[in-house]
Amino acid sequence: MNSSVQPLLALDGVHTHIGPYHILHGVDLAVAKGGITMLLGRNGAGKTTTLRTVMGLWHASAGTIRFDGNDISEFATPDVARLDIAYVPENMGIFSDLTVRENLFLAARKGPLDAARLDWIFGFMPALKTFWLQRAGLLSGGQKQMLSIARAMVEPRRLLLVDEPSKGLAPAIIQNLIVAFGALRDEGVTILLVEQNFNFASKLGDTVAVMDNGRVVHAGTMAALVADPELQARLLGLSLDSHQ
Amino acid sequence: MSMSAAIAPAKVEDLPAAPRDWLPILLVPILILLALPLVGSFPTWATLTIAGLAMGLIIFLVASGLTLVFGLMDVMNFGHGIFVALGAFVGVTTISMLGGWTASSSFALNLAAIGCAGLAAAVVAGTVGIAFERVMVRPVYGLHLKQILVTMGGMIVAEQVILALWGPEARPMMRPASLQGSFIFGDVAIEKFRLLAVCLGLAIFAAMFLLLNRTKLGLLIRAGVQDREMVEALGYRVRFLFIGVFAAGSALAGLGGTMFGLYQELVTTAIGAQMMVLIFIVIIIGGLGSVGGCFVGALLVGLASNYIGFVAPKVNLFSSILLMVLILLWRPQGLFPVAKR
Amino acid sequence: MLNNMLSRDLPRSKLLAAILLIIIVGLLATPFVFPGARSLNVGAKIAVFIVLAASYDLMLGYTGIVSFAHTMFFGIGAYGIGIASTQMGPTWTAVAAGTLAALILSTVLALGISLFSLRVRAIFFAMITLAVAAAFMTMASQFSDWTGGEDGLNFKVPELISPAFSLSDEKFLGANLDGKLIAYYMVVLISGGLFLLMLRIVNSPFGRVLMAIRDNDFRSEAIGYRNVTYRSLSSVLAAVFATLAGVLYALWLRYNGPGTTLSFDIMIDVLLIVVIGGMGTLYGAVVGSTLFNIAQGYLQDLLKLAQGNIDSLPVIGALFHPDRWLFWLGLLFVLSVYFFPFGIVGKLRAGALAKTRRSA
Ligand SMILES: Nc1ncnc2c1ncn2[C@@H]1O[C@H](COP(=O)(O)OP(=O)(O)O)[C@@H](O)[C@H]1O
Ligand SMILES: [Mg+2]
Numbered sequence A: 001m002n003s004s005v006q007p008l009l010a011l012d013g014v015h016t017h018i019g020p021y022h023i024l025h026g027v028d029l030a031v032a033k034g035g036i037t038m039l040l041g042r043n044g045a046g047k048t049t050t051l052r053t054v055m056g057l058w059h060a061s062a063g064t065i066r067f068d069g070n071d072i073s074e075f076a077t078p079d080v081a082r083l084d085i086a087y088v089p090e091n092m093g094i095f096s097d098l099t100v101r102e103n104l105f106l107a108a109r110k111g112p113l114d115a116a117r118l119d120w121i122f123g124f125m126p127a128l129k130t131f132w133l134q135r136a137g138l139l140s141g142g143q144k145q146m147l148s149i150a151r152a153m154v155e156p157r158r159l160l161l162v163d164e165p166s167k168g169l170a171p172a173i174i175q176n177l178i179v180a181f182g183a184l185r186d187e188g189v190t191i192l193l194v195e196q197n198f199n200f201a202s203k204l205g206d207t208v209a210v211m212d213n214g215r216v217v218h219a220g221t222m223a224a225l226v227a228d229p230e231l232q233a234r235l236l237g238l239s240l241d242s243h244q
Numbered sequence B: 001m002s003m004s005a006a007i008a009p010a011k012v013e014d015l016p017a018a019p020r021d022w023l024p025i026l027l028v029p030i031l032i033l034l035a036l037p038l039v040g041s042f043p044t045w046a047t048l049t050i051a052g053l054a055m056g057l058i059i060f061l062v063a064s065g066l067t068l069v070f071g072l073m074d075v076m077n078f079g080h081g082i083f084v085a086l087g088a089f090v091g092v093t094t095i096s097m098l099g100g101w102t103a104s105s106s107f108a109l110n111l112a113a114i115g116c117a118g119l120a121a122a123v124v125a126g127t128v129g130i131a132f133e134r135v136m137v138r139p140v141y142g143l144h145l146k147q148i149l150v151t152m153g154g155m156i157v158a159e160q161v162i163l164a165l166w167g168p169e170a171r172p173m174m175r176p177a178s179l180q181g182s183f184i185f186g187d188v189a190i191e192k193f194r195l196l197a198v199c200l201g202l203a204i205f206a207a208m209f210l211l212l213n214r215t216k217l218g219l220l221i222r223a224g225v226q227d228r229e230m231v232e233a234l235g236y237r238v239r240f241l242f243i244g245v246f247a248a249g250s251a252l253a254g255l256g257g258t259m260f261g262l263y264q265e266l267v268t269t270a271i272g273a274q275m276m277v278l279i280f281i282v283i284i285i286g287g288l289g290s291v292g293g294c295f296v297g298a299l300l301v302g303l304a305s306n307y308i309g310f311v312a313p314k315v316n317l318f319s320s321i322l323l324m325v326l327i328l329l330w331r332p333q334g335l336f337p338v339a340k341r
Numbered sequence C: 001m002l003n004n005m006l007s008r009d010l011p012r013s014k015l016l017a018a019i020l021l022i023i024i025v026g027l028l029a030t031p032f033v034f035p036g037a038r039s040l041n042v043g044a045k046i047a048v049f050i051v052l053a054a055s056y057d058l059m060l061g062y063t064g065i066v067s068f069a070h071t072m073f074f075g076i077g078a079y080g081i082g083i084a085s086t087q088m089g090p091t092w093t094a095v096a097a098g099t100l101a102a103l104i105l106s107t108v109l110a111l112g113i114s115l116f117s118l119r120v121r122a123i124f125f126a127m128i129t130l131a132v133a134a135a136f137m138t139m140a141s142q143f144s145d146w147t148g149g150e151d152g153l154n155f156k157v158p159e160l161i162s163p164a165f166s167l168s169d170e171k172f173l174g175a176n177l178d179g180k181l182i183a184y185y186m187v188v189l190i191s192g193g194l195f196l197l198m199l200r201i202v203n204s205p206f207g208r209v210l211m212a213i214r215d216n217d218f219r220s221e222a223i224g225y226r227n228v229t230y231r232s233l234s235s236v237l238a239a240v241f242a243t244l245a246g247v248l249y250a251l252w253l254r255y256n257g258p259g260t261t262l263s264f265d266i267m268i269d270v271l272l273i274v275v276i277g278g279m280g281t282l283y284g285a286v287v288g289s290t291l292f293n294i295a296q297g298y299l300q301d302l303l304k305l306a307q308g309n310i311d312s313l314p315v316i317g318a319l320f321h322p323d324r325w326l327f328w329l330g331l332l333f334v335l336s337v338y339f340f341p342f343g344i345v346g347k348l349r350a351g352a353l354a355k356t357r358r359s360a
Helices: A047-054 A077-081 A100-107 A115-124 A126-130 A141-151 A171-187 A198-204 A222-227 A229-242 B023-039 B042-073 B081-097 B099-103 B107-140 B144-166 B192-214 B216-226 B228-233 B238-264 B271-286 B291-311 B313-330 C014-033 C037-063 C070-088 C092-117 C122-142 C179-202 C205-215 C217-221 C224-253 C258-262 C264-277 C283-310 C314-319 C322-339 C343-359
Strands: A009-018 A021-031 A036-041 A060-067 A085-088 A159-163 A190-194 A207-212 A215-221 B182-185 B188-191 C166-172 C175-178
Touching: A009 A047, A021 A047, A021 A060, A021 A207, A036 A047, A036 A198, A036 A229, A047 A060, A047 A159, A047 A190, A077 A085, A077 B228, A085 A141, A100 A141, A100 B216, A115 A126, A115 A171, A126 A141, A141 A171, A171 A190, A171 A198, A198 A222, A207 A222, A215 A222, A215 A229, A222 A229, B023 B042, B023 B291, B042 B188, B042 B192, B042 B216, B042 B238, B042 B271, B042 B291, B081 B099, B081 B107, B081 B144, B081 B238, B081 B271, B099 B107, B107 B144, B107 B238, B107 C322, B144 B271, B144 C122, B144 C264, B144 C314, B144 C322, B182 B192, B188 B192, B192 B216, B192 B238, B192 B291, B216 B228, B216 B238, B228 B238, B238 B271, B271 B291, B271 B313, B271 C122, B291 B313, B313 C122, C014 C037, C014 C179, C014 C283, C014 C343, C037 C070, C037 C179, C037 C205, C037 C224, C037 C264, C037 C283, C070 C092, C070 C122, C070 C224, C070 C258, C070 C264, C092 C122, C092 C224, C122 C258, C122 C264, C166 C179, C175 C179, C179 C205, C179 C224, C205 C224, C224 C258, C258 C264, C264 C283, C264 C322, C264 C343, C283 C322, C283 C343, C314 C322
Parallel strands: A021 A215, A036 A190, A036 A207, A085 A159, A159 A190
Antiparallel strands: A009 A021, A009 A060, A207 A215, B182 B188, C166 C175
């Protein structure tokens, strides 16, 4: 990682409280421009809370969040999104009463849906084309995940925050996701991906950060982590297996 | 809503056909048919049915905004009834100022008088609604207990202001000349005003339906009801959406107040609190946050209240509660539960 | 001893303790210090409303649920006495039967409503209770053969507490030693007992669980069933105490009608009393009820005075009309919720706390 280049997203000593509970205890995280950063860690480590704090869905009680050098810690959620940051939440956030078309239509904030771009998306996610006019609530879990990711793709974005996309999906579908995220990376989108599935994570990640107890406890390249089984075992081994 | 024409919907193979939930909607005709033997006489039944539909549609006007406000921001305004009372009094005042129009036998002028009254009521109630949102709702946003208390307190205060402005006496509310009396079809007499109320209610329902299903604004509202956070994460400011819906809901309640005043031909300050009970029953029956459910619920309550009011007047209001309990036993989340995250 | 009677939940403010003492002494001394039917009535009403408001606080302040059906239970108690007395005659058996029947009905209703609606959420409960209370009220005025309809019921009470009964022909300190006096002390003492019982309940382990649930909705949601059980229990308890308050009120007034116990106006009064007095303190009910019942008489006099000076301003003048006194209380209510959520009692305690901190 080239440290002289300013990271696209940088969290510096971020604390988050949810009601009376202190969840994040000073998260330091830098996401470099371009490429895919994996955020790993056991269940309850604070990964989802970190993404939600970046999105302004929770507010940091201390520390700063910078996007492209600007402090966005105090931004409201819509203003964060308008910086071209897209969010795919853990529960996918599908509008199940709306059709697939309407879901994507709302995601295209800047204007009408672009046909060519839709065709590009349908290349990875043919199911969306098939069920174009169906209510999204009727889709299968994997299809919903596709729709949720497609919403983040309908217009070019600068940063994608994705929370456990592989959760509960069949291997074949996970393969589709890998292709889709790869294509986005090639387009120049920066992606911060929360994962529990190390196999999936290691195939996609360029860099990696590991969280535990509301802190980032390790940051480095994915290659280094893959090459060091001992480090893997120490950081992830116990927790990843026992919590799945 | 412009959308890429290049994409034709592909054939749908392995998805079940969208199960449009018809059963709750069928309850309305079922209730109407069941009432016929109960009421006994066909002309009475027809009269009651129109009265029930008129009342139901007026309740719908008032309740629809409240259910959307709840769905969108998890805010239950216990003071919503105040907009009804306000609308009714503004309506009375407007109509009495337009005495020339209401006394005229011209249907057009009469209609214009009601139109003006409704408009004035909607504008005043909508404006007060915006102020109410700012002062009573926003400071306690997200705190349910305080929300209930403060909106209830707001209602107490506002009710006293209405009393101070209009005085404590009940006001008779005359229907314009050509809307008095009934149309007679054979044995069946149908009050002209009720017919007008039905037409207006249906027109507003249709407009609302189109707005919610065919415009980006409407889609955003529906999406926001299901998952507000996600709508914000897509970059839309739900706050503004909410203020708009709150104002529109208050305006509709004001219009509903004028219509209800004309329906009863009498306006009192208690009209708000009185309607609040029915409104709550209706939106619980419909499923909190669902406009379609609110529509069906309002029709059921309006019809049941008129039928029972005729067959067994003593248990009238109790019948609405019974209806609610039965429906909740069948569907604990109401007729059309809103799919939340 | 006192500490034990108050279940170790002391006023925690000298000023509050003094106010409470004045209220207690005042209530006990009223027949002799302010003789006359009017002051006795105010005294008895204060005592009954202390129980009514405190029982409401059990739910609102200690459990965090809003019910609009509380006066329904108050009314059930009062109608229990009224109906039993008219049907069975003015005997203690009738009083016992009426009380028992009312308690059973209240318990069943409260349990039914809770189990039906508390599962979902607090807002749902508030909405349902509003609807149920309205329906109950129309029912009560419809079944006029039993309830006397809108006119209500006038009835006789057992001789011992009826005005006709006389202990002695002589006056003592200006008070008639008659059944009315006995009735007054019965109402005041039983009210006091009920209040101490409630104080005991909120300071028991049960009360602490209630408060834990109230303060900690997210974590306790996980243990859902326990949550519902405790909340239902609290609403049943509140209903039982409200019913008993209704019983006392009916025995005192020898009359009951929808406007006296059932109406939504009374519900609003109770809400005002609890919130202005101080939610979740129980003592707030005492302070609030006293203040409210006195204000009901005297705020109107005060407004009459003010009105004379600003009559010229159209709307503002109208708001100073004595009939608009609820406007001012409503305003105070809203401001209380915003700025001092624990009402007068909370304010007094905060003041006392600040003082001890400063001197420490
Ligand atoms: N809404 C909430 N209220 C209170 N605590 C929460 C809430 N959401 C999450 N938590 C707690 O915060 C911690 C971190 O959760 P989360 O960020 O979801 O972890 P992860 O995504 O890494 O599994 C957990 O202990 C969880 O119980
Ligand atoms: Mg998570």
